[in-house]
Amino acid sequence: MAQAQVPVTVLTGYLGAGKTTLLNRILSEQHGKKYAVIVNEFGELGVDNDLVVNADEEVFEMNNGCICCTVRGDLIRIIEGLMKRKDKFDGILVETTGLADPGPVAQTFFTDDDVKARTRLDAIVTVVDAKHFLGQLGQGSEAEEQVAFADVILLNKTDLVSPEELAKVEGKITAINPYARIHKTQKSQIELAAILDKGAFDLNRILEFEPDFLEHGHDHNHEEEVKSLSITSDRSVDPEKFQKWMGALLQLRGADIFRSKGILAIDGAPRRYVYQGVHMMMDSDWGSPWNANDKRASKLVFIGRNLDGDNLKRGFEDCLK
Amino acid sequence: MKIDLSNPAWRQTLPPARSIAADAPVAATAFSRDGTSVAFALGDGSVRILPADIAAPAAGAADPVHGGAVLAVVADPAGDGFVSGGDDGRLLRLAADGTATEFFHQKGKWIDHLAAHKATGAIAASAGKSAFVVKDGEVREFGPHQSTVADLDFSKDGGRLACAHYGGVTVWSIGQVTLPPRRFAWRGSHVALRWSTDGKFIATGTQENDIHVWRMAQATDMRMQGYPAKVKSLSWTADARFLYTSSQPVFTAWSFSGKGPEGKPPLQFGEEGAGLLSVVAAHPTAEFVAGGYDSGELQLGDIKTKRSVALKMADGSAITCLAWSPDGFRLAAGNERGDLLVVDLRR
Ligand SMILES: [Zn+2]
Numbered sequence: 057m058a059q060a061q062v063p064v065t066v067l068t069g070y071l072g073a074g075k076t077t078l079l080n081r082i083l084s085e086q087h088g089k090k091y092a093v094i095v096n097e098f099g100e101l102g103v104d105n106d107l108v109v110n111a112d113e114e115v116f117e118m119n120n121g122c123i124c125c126t127v128r129g130d131l132i133r134i135i136e137g138l139m140k141r142k143d144k145f146d147g148i149l150v151e152t153t154g155l156a157d158p159g160p161v162a163q164t165f166f167t168d169d170d171v172k173a174r175t176r177l178d179a180i181v182t183v184v185d186a187k188h189f190l191g192q193l194g195q196g197s198e199a200e201e202q203v204a205f206a207d208v209i210l211l212n213k214t215d216l217v218s219p220e221e222l223a224k225v226e227g228k229i230t231a232i233n234p235y236a237r238i239h240k241t242q243k244s245q246i247e248l249a250a251i252l253d254k255g256a257f258d259l260n261r262i263l264e265f266e267p268d269f270l271e272h273g274h275d276h277n278h279e280e281e282v283k284s285l286s287i288t289s290d291r292s293v294d295p296e297k298f299q300k301w302m303g304a305l306l307q308l309r310g311a312d313i314f315r316s317k318g319i320l321a322i323d324g325a326p327r328r329y330v331y332q333g334v335h336m337m338m339d340s341d342w343g344s345p346w347n348a349n350d351k352r353a354s355k356l357v358f359i360g361r362n363l364d365g366d367n368l369k370r371g372f373e374d375c376l377k
Numbered sequence: 378m379k380i381d382l383s384n385p386a387w388r389q390t391l392p393p394a395r396s397i398a399a400d401a402p403v404a405a406t407a408f409s410r411d412g413t414s415v416a417f418a419l420g421d422g423s424v425r426i427l428p429a430d431i432a433a434p435a436a437g438a439a440d441p442v443h444g445g446a447v448l449a450v451v452a453d454p455a456g457d458g459f460v461s462g463g464d465d466g467r468l469l470r471l472a473a474d475g476t477a478t479e480f481f482h483q484k485g486k487w488i489d490h491l492a493a494h495k496a497t498g499a500i501a502a503s504a505g506k507s508a509f510v511v512k513d514g515e516v517r518e519f520g521p522h523q524s525t526v527a528d529l530d531f532s533k534d535g536g537r538l539a540c541a542h543y544g545g546v547t548v549w550s551i552g553q554v555t556l557p558p559r560r561f562a563w564r565g566s567h568v569a570l571r572w573s574t575d576g577k578f579i580a581t582g583t584q585e586n587d588i589h590v591w592r593m594a595q596a597t598d599m600r601m602q603g604y605p606a607k608v609k610s611l612s613w614t615a616d617a618r619f620l621y622t623s624s625q626p627v628f629t630a631w632s633f634s635g636k637g638p639e640g641k642p643p644l645q646f647g648e649e650g651a652g653l654l655s656v657v658a659a660h661p662t663a664e665f666v667a668g669g670y671d672s673g674e675l676q677l678g679d680i681k682t683k684r685s686v687a688l689k690m691a692d693g694s695a696i697t698c699l700a701w702s703p704d705g706f707r708l709a710a711g712n713e714r715g716d717l718l719v720v721d722l723r724r
């Protein structure tokens with residue numbers, strides 16, 4: 057019996073950004089839905105019921121010896137445990153600690169077969185404190201990485217900054233990750249539909265989630281250490297060459313590539329080839345068919361640290377027919 | 378009386394069984410020490426206790442004893458009832474009639490793995506990063522370990538307790554004399570653990586689809602690879618000659634007689650089932666093994682004749698747990714959907 061996969065939303069953000077406020081609202085508001093919430097600090101939430109599960113962020117390194125291939129074993133165990141309950145959930149929210157790297161939690165959903173069978177990673181939602189974000193950027197890599205990983209960003213506490221300051225923060229966020237959808241909020245007030253069930257990791261919805269996905273065609277920022285870049289081409293792709301190039305790239309640079317996704321026009325293929333990944337882990341599939349009047353074009357997006365745009369471009373061009 | 382798989386009846390019909398739809402996922406099952414009843418841990422917080430005799434009248438649904446799901450149940454080593462753990466953090470003793478009394482409550486933790494040692498009457502429970510041992514009315518904590526205890530098991534004599542976690546296994550001495558714990562290291566996450574029935578080996582299943590076995594005496598270890606999925610179920614035969622493992626389409630046993638399994642393929646036998654084995658349980662006394670599949674199929678295998686017979690057909694709901702009655706004539710199974718099955722193998 058194929059069970060429906062429960063969507064999982066990962067909630068990241070620096071300490072004090074407003075994650076707890078948001079979770080309290082989701083747990084206490086009347087929305088007719090049942091969400092399990094996996095938190096890292098028990099008792100911080102005002103709500104205490106059996107839908108709240110305490111986790112310890114137990115990250116382990118996989119045996120392949122690679123530093124970026126890390127997984128949340130506690131999450132695997134908790135998801136297996138939640139599935140043993142009679143009552144089913146409409147969704148699961150996983151809160152990470154303020155200083156957490158979103159990599160391990162996202163990679164858990166690429167790694168474990170049982171978790172993949174029962175749940176699907178829906179989106180990474182990052183809450184950003186409008187007042188303190190720019191200061192947090194200087195304190196370590198976490199604030200920047202949480203934005204780089206995000207599919208949805210709650211730019212929160214906008215009432216505490218001037219319009220000029222807000223524009224500066226938003227500009228910085230866009231410079232790091234122009235693909236995330238930004239919602240400006242106060243006290244984490246947001247329609248749940250804006251953050252839940254987004255399908256950001258759904259290969260069939262890559263286009264839908266990013267309406268301008270195929271329109272941008274240039275590097276946004278050369279000066280940022282963490283940034284995104286995209287490569288496009290209207291020549292068709294040699295699948296074997298692409299596989300080889302991407303495999304080697306992820307082996308070599310996977311630790312610095314936080315998110316990657318792409319839509320490829322494979323030579324002779326009637327359908328789009330879509331993929332997306334976190335660090336070295338990747339999912340891919342055939343997507344929607346090319347219609348007669350579609351312009352066959354490929355686009356790749358990388359978000360990461362110290363990306364060498366020219367090198368990536370040359371590498372991809374070598375895969376073209 | 379004995380189980381004889383050469384009897385043609387096994388090929389013609391499924392053996393007599395009781396099947397009850399409980400409508401909540403089954404996490405664990407166990408027969409009582411005296412073998413007269415069998416308990417099923419359910420996802421609605423109740424523990425359903427049925428008579429082992431499939432013809433005897435069975436009581437209806439039980440009231441929840443845990444908040445949330447019951448995650449583990451074992452026979453009470455000191456009585457004819459059971460011991461259960463739940464995601465409400467409580468460890469309960471259940472009398473044969475289901476009446477519950479609490480051993481302890483670890484708030485915010487899940488009690489997800491239990492072990493019971495018959496001769497010493499000790500009960501071990503995992504709760505977060507620690508293991509707790511209840512013995513002679515006393516509760517002692519062992520840990521915390523570096524990560525959550527993923528499984529645990531007693532040594533043959535009940536004097537030691539092994540806990541699986543990230544990076545390997547920790548073995549605690551739980552006798553009167555407190556000794557420092559022994560650590561057996563292997564990188565990665567260890568998700569299942571079984572101590573061999575002769576006490577000489579500890580086997581674990583890892584997150585990365587292999588199994589790891591340590592020899593206690595020399596503290597040397599071996600690794601067996603080639604599984605298509607995590608090995609979450611391990612079972613040693615009563616004579617400790619074989620270790621059965623899940624996650625293959627046929628019964629798969631590593632031989633530990635002679636020089637051990639290193640460098641040799643495992644023994645594989647029986648009819649290929651639908652899907653992969655999700656649970657395996659070696660017979661408590663004889664050469665048989667029971668295997669539940671992720672398709673819902675249930676098989677009984679015989680390592681002597683290398684045959685297997687079906688006890689239940691695939692129905693799409695994965696078998697989650699198996700238990701043998703102490704006399705080895707009855708087999709209990711539960712699945713994800715909530716079917717409680719007791720099979721009578723005397724035919
Ligand atoms: Zn890696």
Ligand SMILES: [Zn+2]
Pocket residue numbers: 272273274276
């Ligand atoms: Zn642009």
